[in-house]
Amino acid sequence: MIPRVYGRVGTPVEFRGSAYDFGHAIAAIQFSMDDGKTWTAYDTPNTNDYQNVSWTFEYVPEKAGFYVLKVRSVNDCGKVSPEAAFAELRVR
Template identity: 45%
Template sequence: MQGYASDYDRTIVAVEFSMDDGEHWTRYPVEGATSERWVRWELEFTPEEAGSYFVQVRSVNDRGEASPTPAVLQFEAV
């Protein structure tokens, strides 16, 4: 999975992922970002079981504010 994140005039300092409907978030710091550039993120995940999975993704800016509405990605593992 991959995507892009931006926060208009704020610098993104981290991208967070959740696979339990936002109950817990795993944070990955972003280095070298500026408020003028989008941040490209990538997540590799190999499920232990076949099935349908949902991942929520959100960014965190330099004020510590997380995206109010995370992106939701769905994928099938076979």
């Protein structure tokens, strides 16, 4: 889990984390704000199979409430993380 983040409506919130898959390079990081119904992928070119990939994701909440960001990686063989990491966001 990624630490809980607090934000305000209309103000960008930044999430940070890292991904790794020992023996395989990370080809992309995917993000979902709708409980995994849809995923947005960002390619991670020039990665290797022995270092972590650091990522950031910026989100601008449109209304107050509680949100959950899900994050997963895709390796160079096309396999997706077996379980997504998540971060909670409380917006006022």
